[in-house]
Amino acid sequence: xxxxxxxxxxxxxxxxxxxxxxxxxxxxxxxxxxxxxxxxxxxxxxxxxxxxxxxxxxxxxxxxxxxxxxxxxxxxxxxxx
Numbered sequence: 890x891x892x893x894x895x896x897x898x899x900x901x902x903x904x905x906x907x908x909x910x911x912x913x914x915x916x917x918x919x920x921x922x923x924x925x926x927x928x929x930x931x932x933x934x935x936x937x938x939x940x941x942x943x944x945x946x947x948x949x950x951x952x953x954x955x956x957x958x959x960x961x962x963x964x965x966x967x968x969x970x
Contacts, residue, residue, distance in 0.1 A: 895928070901936040901945040904928075911938060 895904055907926035915922040915938075922938035933953045934945045948956070959965060 893930070895934065895945070895947045897947050898944040899947065900942060901934070901940075902942045904934055904945060907934065909936070909941075 893905075901909075904926070906929055909924040909926045911922040911924045923935055924938050924941070925933055925935050927933050928947075932947065932949045934947050936945045937943060
């Protein structure tokens with residue numbers, strides 16, 4: 890069976906068979922959370938928790954590896970307060 894290939898911007902509710910989760914450091918107040926899910930064929934998707942039916946961003950495993958390495962290295966710290 891071939892894994893479904895999703896395109897960027899696909900409505901998040903159309904991505905079937907995934908479990909969405911968010912960081913334990915996310916605040917339940919205000920719903921300001923990014924949620925992620927692993928795709929069955931590899932890679933991951935992200936959505937805005939305030940709009941769970943809205944568009945999802947689709948990433949390959951390699952793209953996620955590069956992004957997470959940058960986060961761990963502090964490369965995106967300037968984007969937060």
